[in-house]
Amino acid sequence: MYRLLNCCGKSKKEDVMQIQKDIVLFGYGTFGRQLYKNLRSRGHKVKIVVGLDDYVEVESDSGVDITRINIKRNDDILALNVNAAESIFYCAMNKTANNLFLVLTLKSLYPQANVIANSNSNETTRKLKYAGATSVIDLYEATSRRIVNVLTKPAVSMALDEIVYKQNDLQMLEIELQENTFLEGKYVSEIKFRQMGIILIAIIDKELGYELVFTDHRINHKLDAGDILVIVAKKENISKFQEILKKG
Amino acid sequence: MEKPKHKLLSFAYFLESSKVYNKIKKFVYDLIENDEYKYKRYFDIFMIFVILSSVTLLVMDVKRHIPHWLDDFDLYFVTTVFVVEYLLRMWVYSDIHKIIIDEYEESSYFDKEVSYYSLFTNIVKNKWAYMVSFSAIIDLIAILPSYRGLRVLRVFVLFRAFKMLRYTKSLTGFLYVLKNKKFELMTLLTLSTFFIFIAGIMLYVFEGDNENPNIHNLFDAFYWALITISTVGYGDIAPVTPEGRIVTMLIIFTGIGLISFVTSIIVSSFNERLSVLREDRVVQEVGKKKKLTVVCGYGLLGRLVVKGLQKEGVEFIIIDRSEEMAAVAYNDGYHAICADATKGTIFEKLGIDDRISHVLCLTSDDIQNAFIAVNVKSLNSEVYVTARCSDQEIATKMEYAHVDQVIMPEEVAGMMGAVYAGEPVAFEVLLSIIEEKEKTHINEIAIAEGSFLDNKMIGEVDFERLRLILLGVFKRSEESKLGEFIFNPSDEFVLNAGDNLVCIGYSTAVANLKRKM
Numbered sequence: 001m002y003r004l005l006n007c008c009g010k011s012k013k014e015d016v017m018q019i020q021k022d023i024v025l026f027g028y029g030t031f032g033r034q035l036y037k038n039l040r041s042r043g044h045k046v047k048i049v050v051g052l053d054d055y056v057e058v059e060s061d062s063g064v065d066i067t068r069i070n071i072k073r074n075d076d077i078l079a080l081n082v083n084a085a086e087s088i089f090y091c092a093m094n095k096t097a098n099n100l101f102l103v104l105t106l107k108s109l110y111p112q113a114n115v116i117a118n119s120n121s122n123e124t125t126r127k128l129k130y131a132g133a134t135s136v137i138d139l140y141e142a143t144s145r146r147i148v149n150v151l152t153k154p155a156v157s158m159a160l161d162e163i164v165y166k167q168n169d170l171q172m173l174e175i176e177l178q179e180n181t182f183l184e185g186k187y188v189s190e191i192k193f194r195q196m197g198i199i200l201i202a203i204i205d206k207e208l209g210y211e212l213v214f215t216d217h218r219i220n221h222k223l224d225a226g227d228i229l230v231i232v233a234k235k236e237n238i239s240k241f242q243e244i245l246k247k248g
Numbered sequence: 249m250e251k252p253k254h255k256l257l258s259f260a261y262f263l264e265s266s267k268v269y270n271k272i273k274k275f276v277y278d279l280i281e282n283d284e285y286k287y288k289r290y291f292d293i294f295m296i297f298v299i300l301s302s303v304t305l306l307v308m309d310v311k312r313h314i315p316h317w318l319d320d321f322d323l324y325f326v327t328t329v330f331v332v333e334y335l336l337r338m339w340v341y342s343d344i345h346k347i348i349i350d351e352y353e354e355s356s357y358f359d360k361e362v363s364y365y366s367l368f369t370n371i372v373k374n375k376w377a378y379m380v381s382f383s384a385i386i387d388l389i390a391i392l393p394s395y396r397g398l399r400v401l402r403v404f405v406l407f408r409a410f411k412m413l414r415y416t417k418s419l420t421g422f423l424y425v426l427k428n429k430k431f432e433l434m435t436l437l438t439l440s441t442f443f444i445f446i447a448g449i450m451l452y453v454f455e456g457d458n459e460n461p462n463i464h465n466l467f468d469a470f471y472w473a474l475i476t477i478s479t480v481g482y483g484d485i486a487p488v489t490p491e492g493r494i495v496t497m498l499i500i501f502t503g504i505g506l507i508s509f510v511t512s513i514i515v516s517s518f519n520e521r522l523s524v525l526r527e528d529r530v531v532q533e534v535g536k537k538k539k540l541t542v543v544c545g546y547g548l549l550g551r552l553v554v555k556g557l558q559k560e561g562v563e564f565i566i567i568d569r570s571e572e573m574a575a576v577a578y579n580d581g582y583h584a585i586c587a588d589a590t591k592g593t594i595f596e597k598l599g600i601d602d603r604i605s606h607v608l609c610l611t612s613d614d615i616q617n618a619f620i621a622v623n624v625k626s627l628n629s630e631v632y633v634t635a636r637c638s639d640q641e642i643a644t645k646m647e648y649a650h651v652d653q654v655i656m657p658e659e660v661a662g663m664m665g666a667v668y669a670g671e672p673v674a675f676e677v678l679l680s681i682i683e684e685k686e687k688t689h690i691n692e693i694a695i696a697e698g699s700f701l702d703n704k705m706i707g708e709v710d711f712e713r714l715r716l717i718l719l720g721v722f723k724r725s726e727e728s729k730l731g732e733f734i735f736n737p738s739d740e741f742v743l744n745a746g747d748n749l750v751c752i753g754y755s756t757a758v759a760n761l762k763r764k765m
Binding site: 035038141143146148159160163164165202228 | 541548553555610655658660666669672675677679682691692694718
């Protein structure tokens with residue numbers, strides 16, 4: 001279910017956990033711009049593609065590189081020369097119909113491609129998923145949750161702000177366990193994650209067919225190579241943790 | 249001459265500053281005039297009972313004499329109640345002591361002697377304004393039947409029935425409809441009076457001269473004209489001459505026209521009024537709630553938010569500018585009204601001063617949202633306002649207007665999208681937690697005073713047994729309600745009452761801990 005993208009292969013020393021990706025972003029509207037900004041701040045390489053007659057608002061000094069193509073033509077998309085297996089496609093066009101068409105095109109050209117599309121309702125999400133989108137980002141779902149949380153669970157909303165939305169020391173990330181780490185063969189309860197300044201939220205278990213297991217202590221999970229840990233921690237603690245992992 | 253003046257003034261000031269006096273007056277006002285006051289209902293029911301009993305006695309008295317004690321009840325009790333009510337209404341209508349103070353202040357400003365004459369006339373004028381109001385006149389007439397000297401006054405008991413209008417809201421709604429179409433109805437009344445007048449005179453001229461044995465005078469002719477034009481047509485007086493029959497035929501046609509005209513005016517007026525009546529009902533229904541959230545805009549985002557609020561048990565009302573959207577929300581089973589949220593009226597109606605706690609501006613138009621936010625903030629800056637926005641520049645302006653939370657859907661979604669690029673698994677976990685698609689949710693638990701977590705160290709709490717993952721704690725502080733977020737607090741961290749734990753876990757696990765609190 002979760003196609004994994006070689007997450008924790010080689011990592012650079014100074015920015016331990018972030019891996020640069022090649023990203024193709026279709027559409028540069030309000031959402032596209034925000035996406036671009038966030039992707040760039042995380043160090044990804046982004047190529048922006050827009051339709052021939054889409055209006056694009058670009059500040060002259062922003063250095064944004066935009067390619068214009070006819071998105072209806074396969075040749076134009078093939079001419080972008082994208083390594084589909086290594087890249088992520090974002091369909092963030094303003095019109096739902098265009099996104100849907102784009103997902104269909106990309107999936108038919110590159111069946112293995114990782115395609116993310118934006119949607120504005122359950123209805124659109126259903127169609128995009130059917131068309132083959134790997135994941136769908138609902139423009140309003142997360143926002144509405146946030147608005148409701150501020151009213152009913154202010155602490156939760158502020159905690160999520162700290163962990164997810166604000167660019168600060170705290171980060172949520174995933175770590176794939178390599179062979180021969182000290183964690184291999186151990187049970188989750190044996191490891192003092194908290195003392196390492198790390199909170200383990202969930203595990204994707206390879207043996208269970210990539211099933212998502214939340215670690216709210218109902219199951220004492222045994223860790224193996226290939227498992228993916230989803231953790232929240234401060235950056236320094238993540239670096240330390242990865243150092244320990246490397247030592248084996 | 250100096251002394252009494254001062255006495256009057258000091259008495260007026262005494263009333264102005266007296267807490268007890270003002271409290272009593274406020275209570276009386278609420279009880280008899282304020283529809284929002286919860287005990288007014290009991291007063292209304294009591295008055296309706298008194299009126300109905302008095303009307304029943306009138307009817308019973310027609311055929312047989314009622315017992316003496318019942319007559320006394322009617323004469324003394326009912327009359328007393330009405331007189332007292334009349335006087336109380338006159339009392340709360342305005343404040344005499346304020347007039348006195350104003351008068352004295354004005355005269356001292358101009359260094360003049362206070363003129364008793366102008367003071368007196370001002371007071372009388374003020375109260376007179378109440379006495380000549382429509383409802384006050386009805387009230388007064390309703391008291392008259394208590395005077396037993398004139399039997400014809402007994403009929404005025406029916407004015408007591410009129411008084412009932414005061415105590416029932418739906419009936420006032422009907423009167424309002426008539427009042428609204430006053431001009432049209434008056435035109436029609438004049439027109440029909442004119443026709444009746446003409447037709448009556450014509451018939452009298454043609455048949456009054458012994459031609460028709462039933463028409464003795466002009467009154468009979470007018471009576472006949474009204475019965476015919478209204479299409480009632482008793483037939484006790486019928487025209488006998490060809491001329492009279494031609495007049496009849498003409499006024500029958502005009503009659504049909506007039507009747508259908510009246511009907512259509514009243515029906516259309518009711519239709520116009522219907523949405524207002526429904527709005528009133530919705531406002532009244534949510535009016536009982538203490539903390540109310542107002543959602544402006546029922547678009548894609550509005551719908552999702554409303555669904556979330558419903559699930560969390562938040563009391564809310566939807567306002568949408570478009571009639572169609574308001575109807576959709578209403579049909580979805582929510583409290584919804586069609587209103588312009590950029591105007592103050594609707595918020596005042598809903599209780600901006602004490603009832604509304606949150607306002608969410610979620611229309612798809614940024615400028616509209618800014619407009620609503622400023623409107624609400626200018627009415628009451630205490631209300632927590634959340635505004636949706638897609639433009640950074642407008643967001644800055646909203647923050648300048650002290651909007652408490654400016655949220656940009658594109659920004660939130662953009663951030664989520666960027667998380668996916670580096671951490672696809674973390675993204676899915678995040679999505680499932682945020683959108684609550686699985687049973688594991690993120691939740692908060694406030695530590696209650698004296699509960700088993702109060703004054704405990706984190707290390708002493710077995711979160712494993714509680715089946716919860718502790719993300720962090722909001723330490724209560726003096727300055728802000730939530731305080732600072734402390735991520736993954738150490739074992740030595742001491743929990744106190746008022747702190748908030750942020751946990752991830754099964755909803756039942758959270759409920760379990762909350763129960764233990």
